[in-house]
Amino acid sequence: MSEMSKIVRTISNSLFPFIMIYGLYVIMHGHLTPGGGFQGGAVVASGCALILVAYSSGWVFKKVKESNLSILESIGAIGFISLAFLGIGVTFFYNFIAGSGLLFGEIPPVGPNSGNLNTAGLLPLMNLSVGLKVIAGLFAIVAVMAFVASRRMRKK
Amino acid sequence: MIYNIPFIVVVLLIIVGLATVVFKRNLIKIVIGITIIESGVNLFLITLGYRENSVAPIYTFAPSTKMVLPVPQALTLTSIVIGVAVMALMLSFAIRIYQHYGTLDSRKIRRLRE
Amino acid sequence: MLHTPSGYWDPLLWILALIVAILIAYIIRGFGRKDYKGGEQSKPFLSGMDIPDEKELHIRAGNIYWGFMEGLEGYYDIMKKIHTGVVNDYVAWFLGVSALLFIVILIVGVT
Amino acid sequence: MNMNWLLTHSPALLIAIPLLAAFLTPLIDRLSKRARNVLVLIVLITVEVVMIVLAWDVFTGNTHIYTMGASNPTATIPVQAAIPIRIVLEVDGLSAFMGLISATVSLAAGLYSLAFVRRETGQGRYYTLLLLMLVGMLGMEFTGDLFNLFVFLEILSIASAALIAYRFYRGDAVEGAFKYFVISSLGALMVLFAIGLLYGQYDLLNMAALAKVMKYTMLDKIALVLFIAAFAMKCGAIPMHMWVPDSYTVAPASITAMLVVASQVSLYALFRICFSLYGLTLDVTTVGIIIISLGLLSMFVGVTMALPQKDIKRLMSYHAISQTGYMLLGVGVGLYLIGKPEFSTYGVVAMEGGIFHIFNHALYKGLLFLTAGAIFYKVKTRNLNEMRGLAHSMKFTAIFFMIGAFAIAGIPPFNGFASKLLIYESVYCVSPILSIIAMLVSIITLASFVKVFHSAFMGPPMRNTKEGEVPKSMLIGMVILTVGIILFGLFPGWVVDHIVHPAAQALADQAAYIQAVIGG
Numbered sequence: 001m002s003e004m005s006k007i008v009r010t011i012s013n014s015l016f017p018f019i020m021i022y023g024l025y026v027i028m029h030g031h032l033t034p035g036g037g038f039q040g041g042a043v044v045a046s047g048c049a050l051i052l053v054a055y056s057s058g059w060v061f062k063k064v065k066e067s068n069l070s071i072l073e074s075i076g077a078i079g080f081i082s083l084a085f086l087g088i089g090v091t092f093f094y095n096f097i098a099g100s101g102l103l104f105g106e107i108p109p110v111g112p113n114s115g116n117l118n119t120a121g122l123l124p125l126m127n128l129s130v131g132l133k134v135i136a137g138l139f140a141i142v143a144v145m146a147f148v149a150s151r152r153m154r155k156k
Numbered sequence: 157m158i159y160n161i162p163f164i165v166v167v168l169l170i171i172v173g174l175a176t177v178v179f180k181r182n183l184i185k186i187v188i189g190i191t192i193i194e195s196g197v198n199l200f201l202i203t204l205g206y207r208e209n210s211v212a213p214i215y216t217f218a219p220s221t222k223m224v225l226p227v228p229q230a231l232t233l234t235s236i237v238i239g240v241a242v243m244a245l246m247l248s249f250a251i252r253i254y255q256h257y258g259t260l261d262s263r264k265i266r267r268l269r270e
Numbered sequence: 271m272l273h274t275p276s277g278y279w280d281p282l283l284w285i286l287a288l289i290v291a292i293l294i295a296y297i298i299r300g301f302g303r304k305d306y307k308g309g310e311q312s313k314p315f316l317s318g319m320d321i322p323d324e325k326e327l328h329i330r331a332g333n334i335y336w337g338f339m340e341g342l343e344g345y346y347d348i349m350k351k352i353h354t355g356v357v358n359d360y361v362a363w364f365l366g367v368s369a370l371l372f373i374v375i376l377i378v379g380v381t
Numbered sequence: 382m383n384m385n386w387l388l389t390h391s392p393a394l395l396i397a398i399p400l401l402a403a404f405l406t407p408l409i410d411r412l413s414k415r416a417r418n419v420l421v422l423i424v425l426i427t428v429e430v431v432m433i434v435l436a437w438d439v440f441t442g443n444t445h446i447y448t449m450g451a452s453n454p455t456a457t458i459p460v461q462a463a464i465p466i467r468i469v470l471e472v473d474g475l476s477a478f479m480g481l482i483s484a485t486v487s488l489a490a491g492l493y494s495l496a497f498v499r500r501e502t503g504q505g506r507y508y509t510l511l512l513l514m515l516v517g518m519l520g521m522e523f524t525g526d527l528f529n530l531f532v533f534l535e536i537l538s539i540a541s542a543a544l545i546a547y548r549f550y551r552g553d554a555v556e557g558a559f560k561y562f563v564i565s566s567l568g569a570l571m572v573l574f575a576i577g578l579l580y581g582q583y584d585l586l587n588m589a590a591l592a593k594v595m596k597y598t599m600l601d602k603i604a605l606v607l608f609i610a611a612f613a614m615k616c617g618a619i620p621m622h623m624w625v626p627d628s629y630t631v632a633p634a635s636i637t638a639m640l641v642v643a644s645q646v647s648l649y650a651l652f653r654i655c656f657s658l659y660g661l662t663l664d665v666t667t668v669g670i671i672i673i674s675l676g677l678l679s680m681f682v683g684v685t686m687a688l689p690q691k692d693i694k695r696l697m698s699y700h701a702i703s704q705t706g707y708m709l710l711g712v713g714v715g716l717y718l719i720g721k722p723e724f725s726t727y728g729v730v731a732m733e734g735g736i737f738h739i740f741n742h743a744l745y746k747g748l749l750f751l752t753a754g755a756i757f758y759k760v761k762t763r764n765l766n767e768m769r770g771l772a773h774s775m776k777f778t779a780i781f782f783m784i785g786a787f788a789i790a791g792i793p794p795f796n797g798f799a800s801k802l803l804i805y806e807s808v809y810c811v812s813p814i815l816s817i818i819a820m821l822v823s824i825i826t827l828a829s830f831v832k833v834f835h836s837a838f839m840g841p842p843m844r845n846t847k848e849g850e851v852p853k854s855m856l857i858g859m860v861i862l863t864v865g866i867i868l869f870g871l872f873p874g875w876v877v878d879h880i881v882h883p884a885a886q887a888l889a890d891q892a893a894y895i896q897a898v899i900g901g
Contacts, residue, residue: 033214034229038237070407077404081397092393093450093468141244148251170574177361177567183559186357190566197574204581227466228580231528235573238535242566245539249546249559256552262357267553268560268627269355272799272874274806275730281794281871328840331765332691334832339689349686353623357560360623364564367620368571368610371671375606376599378667 003056012054019047023135030127031120037127041134048139057146069140076133083126097121162203169196183250183260187243194239201232384434389454391435392447392470392523395480396516398431399424403512410505418495421508425484425491428515432484436477440883444897445472446525457587457898465587471525471898474887478736478880479649482743483518485865486642487511490635493751493858496851497635497758498547507547513540514639518646525898527576527658528586530650531569534615537643538565545632545640557631561624568611575604575611588658589898592891597662605663608654609671615647617702618709619678629698630763634754635858637694638747641701645739648705652712652888660891661720669717676709677815680822688829692763693753696833697746700789703822704742710819711735711804712888714811719889727810732885733877734803740881741796741869745788748862752782755851755859756837765836772838775850779838781859786834788866790827796866799873 003009023043030036052060087094098121099107108119117124169192176189205228213223250260257265272279313321321327339346387394402424410417439445447454447470457465472480491511498507517537524530542565546558576586578600585591595601614621625644629637655668683703690696715732718724753763755778760768772779788795791802801823808815850856869876887894 034212038233042240067411071411074404074407078401078408081401081404085397085401087450088390088393091447091449091451091454092390092397094452095450138240145244145248145251174361174365177563178358178365181358183357186563190563190570193567193570197570197577200574200577201580204577225584227586231577231580234528234532238532238539241539242535242562245542246559246562246566249542249555249562252546252549252555253552253559256555265357265556265559266355268557268630269350269353272802272877274803275726275810276806279793279799279802279873281799281873284793328769329835330769331832331836334835335688335828342685345685346689349682353626355623355627357563360560360564360621361567363623364567364610364614364621367614368606371606371610372603374671375602375664375667378664 003059004054009054012050016047016051019050020044023047024131027127027131028124029115029117030131031123032115032117037130038134040127041131042138044131044135045138045142048135049142052143052146057143057150060143061147064143066140066144069136069143072136073133073140076129076131076136079129080126080133083122083129087122095121095123097125159206162199162206166196166200166203169193169199181262183253183262183265184247186262187246187250190246191239191243194235194242198232198235198239201228201235204228205232387431388435388438388445390447391431392445392472393449395428395431395435396470396519396523399428399512399519400516403509403516406508406512407505410508414504417505417508421491421512422495424512425488425515428519429484429488432477432480435472436481436880439472439474439477440879442883444474444887444893446470446897447472464585465590465898468529469525469587469589469898470523471589471894472523473894473897474883474885475649475653475736476522476887478740478884479522479646480519481880482645482740483515483522483642485861486638486743486747487515487518489747489751489858489861490638491858492861493638493754493855494633494635495854497754497855498633499852501548503547507544510540510544511636511639514544514643518643521646521650525588526586527579527588527591531573531576534569534572534647534650535566537646538562538569541636541640541643544636545628547633547636548631551631554631557624557628561628564621564624565615568614571607571611575607578604578607587898588653589895592658592660593895593899595659595662597659597664601659601662605654605659605668609651609668612647612651612654613675613709616644616651616709617679617705618675619682619702619706622679622683622702625702626695626698629701629750630692630694634694634750634757637698637750637754641746641750642743644701644705645708645743648708648739655716656719656888657891657894663716665716665719669713669719672709672713672716673811673815676706676711676713677818678706679703679709680706681818684822684825684829688825688832691765693756693765693833693837694750694763696765696829697749697753700749700826700829701742701746703826704738704746704789706822707738707801707804707819708735708742710808710815711738714808714815715885715889717811723810724889727807729885729889730803731807731810732889733881734800734807736884736888737803737873737877737881738797738800741788741800741866744862744865744869745785745795745797748781748785748859748866749789751855751859751862752778752785755855758851758855760843765833768837768843769840770838770842773842775838777850777856778859781863782834782838784863784866786827786830788870790830791823792827794870796869796873799870799877803877 023040026035026043027037027040084093087096097105099105104118104121104124106116106118108116173189173193173196176192177186180186180189205224207224210222210224211219213226253265254260402420406417406421409420446457448457449468451467457469459466498504513536517533517540520533521530521537524533542558542562545561546555548554579591580586582600583591583594617625629640632640655663680703683699683706687696687699690699711731712735715728718728756771757763759775788797791797805816805819
């Protein structure tokens with residue numbers, strides 16, 4: 001896959017930050033609104049895929065190494081399971097931060113409210129680590145597939 | 157009757173997907189068939205979660221009416237996540253098979269038989 | 271000891287019996303002639319043909335049970351034809367069996 | 382960290398520890414290969430030890446319940462609700478029994494892999510996927526929740542498909558993986574559809590709570606058909622068996638041993654659905670006959686197809702199908718007789734035979750596949766026509782192979798005989814023909830292993846092969862399984878009384894299963 005025209009590149013350049021911010025918003029607000037780690041991660045990864053399509057997979061692989069992506073992916077997964085492990089004093093997956101007043105530890109008010117980001121305990125942290133895993137994983141999948149396909153085309 | 161339309165679509169999607177998997181010979185089309193079946197099943201799950209005159213289970217400025225139980229939505233999401241992994245792995249198998257066999261025709265990809 | 275509906279099974283007892291049987295066989299062997307050194311009778315005989323050197327003789331896997339396979343040729347032809355190696359056919363078999371199970375369970379269940 | 386704490390949390394720990402280690406392996410792999418191997422081994426041994434401790438407690442009569450994220454592990458029903466809505470793990474006799482099998486075979490396969498895949502690339506991911514397979518198996522065995530069953534089923538199939546294609550530079554490996562994956566994801570989707578059907582009617586996903594309100598309506602029957610078809614396909618029952626020889630043949634030998642257990646886990650899911658979920662509401666005669674006939678077909682066709690094979694692993698995969706038939710037969714007879722007066726005498730024994738055979742099968746079939754891998758490691762071919770005289774250089778492998786072959790053919794005093802004896806003597810109650818076919822299949826099994834032994838190990842030594850035995854770690858992997866075979870063969874009475882009987886009892890007693898989760 002070679003580089004696309006300047007128009008495509010410019011437009012994807014200007015779209016990319018918005019897609020990123022929207023994806024990160026979805027990850028961050030996972031415990032309040034529909035969405036969460038996977039959905040936001042998929043949005044961010046699709047933004048990365050847009051860059052991939054606009055600028056050829058070879059260019060992307062000069063900037064990002066596939067092995068680094070898999071490290072990020074492992075860290076995301078380890079983070080998720082470690083957070084679950086932290087609650088093992090009570091039960092596995094026990095939400096010990098909720099209602100404790102720590103980060104994300106406020107007790108949400110009962111009934112309709114405006115949505116306080118600083119609630120829900122472990123859930124936002126888990127959303128973050130799942131988001132990290134999904135961004136790295138999906139981007140690696142798309143990038144590797146594009147890279148293999150483009151190498152194949154060049155051979156012909 | 158109107159509430160049954162999603163279920164009819166579910167059955168149609170699953171039948172189309174199964175027909176694709178059985179009758180299409182191209183590996184990529186087989187993968188597409190599996191994905192269509194998966195969409196049918198996902199639609200089925202999400203339809204089960206529908207309740208008339210209820211709102212989505214989001215607390216932000218929600219009117220104080222009935223909310224739906226978000227379990228079917230959670231199931232559908234999980235199944236979508238799994239579906240992504242399945243599709244990615246199948247497609248990478250298809251790429252590898254194309255590299256080795258030079259074809260995607262399932263009738264020619266049969267070194268293992270008897 | 272393992273109890274079954276009509277008896278029991280004890281491997282230790284079985285091993286004991288095996289040892290006794292081996293002992294008896296060894297004793298019987300002791301009655302044989304000590305001075306027997308082999309000869310023409312101990313060589314393999316194949317319709318009077320020359321036997322190739324024993325070190326080169328090995329029947330390969332494809333030739334073992336040839337007669338059995340020949341006898342059941344019709345069965346094996348069908349079974350090998352069924353296993354086509356085409357992935358669509360595998361799925362078709364799965365769906366066919368599901369359909370059969372549907373018919374059996376739903377119809378038998380109604381009556 | 383005292384014993385009680387460990388026992389309470391062990392169901393969750395058994396799934397969580399390998400899961401955490403699975404994602405740690407690729408990171409540690411970058412630092413040092415040796416550290417990675419040590420980590421994998423430590424985790425596998427830990428899982429085995431914790432599993433034995435847990436299983437011992439379960440076999441003495443305590444069913445373990447674990448509710449994820451609850452304030453108390455046994456609080457299955459939250460205060461605000463009347464039904465179990467959290468993820469519940471339920472470890473009863475049969476779960477613990479299957480968990481023991483998975484942990485043991487994984488340990489053997491992990492040890493074996495250390496030398497077996499030493500020359501391949503991407504070993505970090507190999508061990509990740511191996512541990513994920515273990516997670517998938519244990520999860521499927523322990524879960525008390527239908528949707529979780531589906532999730533772990535998919536984890537198991539994705540990890541196994543990726544491992545079947547591990548030698549991706551060979552075209553046939555990828556082909557086998559693709560075929561396996563298409564059919565298994567189709568089966569998993571059917572399972573998901575069936576779960577949706579049940580959820581739509583009862584608004585429940587917990588198996589015990591579902592079992593309590595199960596009415597066996599038309600939709601329940603449709604769901605049952607989908608469950609039976611999908612899980613019978615996953616365990617390789619005959620008309621849907623084609624993926625088994627294709628994928629078992631091309632996978633690395635250690636993974637094939639794991640795949641055998643993965644198939645047994647699908648069998649477990651089939652039995653769990655039939656006995657614990659549907660139970661007596663089921664039309665037991667019809668479903669029993671279906672499972673018995675699937676078993677008979679698998680036994681007979683599997684063994685006859687094994688006889689003419691020239692590929693050593695393909696031959697063994699057909700035997701795996703045939704041995705699965707014994708389990709289907711034994712437990713199918715149990716299902717057929719349940720609720721009838723003969724159940725307490727013949728039915729229980731048939732189920733014990735079928736369940737005991739699962740463990741035996743995992744041990745000796747795992748061992749046989751590992752020896753086949755050792756042969757492949759040495760001579761670089763799977764074709765039986767091209768090998769001969771291997772006993773000259775691989776004495777230990779030859780002995781292990783003989784033990785495995787005797788055990789699978791049901792020669793006393795090895796373990797295969799004990800479980801087959803139970804099956805022969807009890808299925809006689811339904812029809813004498815069943816016993817006769819079972820014995821006939823055993824004889825043909827012996828015949829085909831005589832063929833393998835003759836063509837691979839006997840005869841003059843091969844030229845162009847290196848002298849000497851396979852590396853030590855591979856031998857240790859085989860020794861673990863061999864010791865299991867011999868111990869189970871010598872003390873079958875003890876094993877049946879203390880391990881198999883609780884498992885069969887847990888399967889047959891649906892009321893206890895329900896009560897353990899929702900009480901009353």
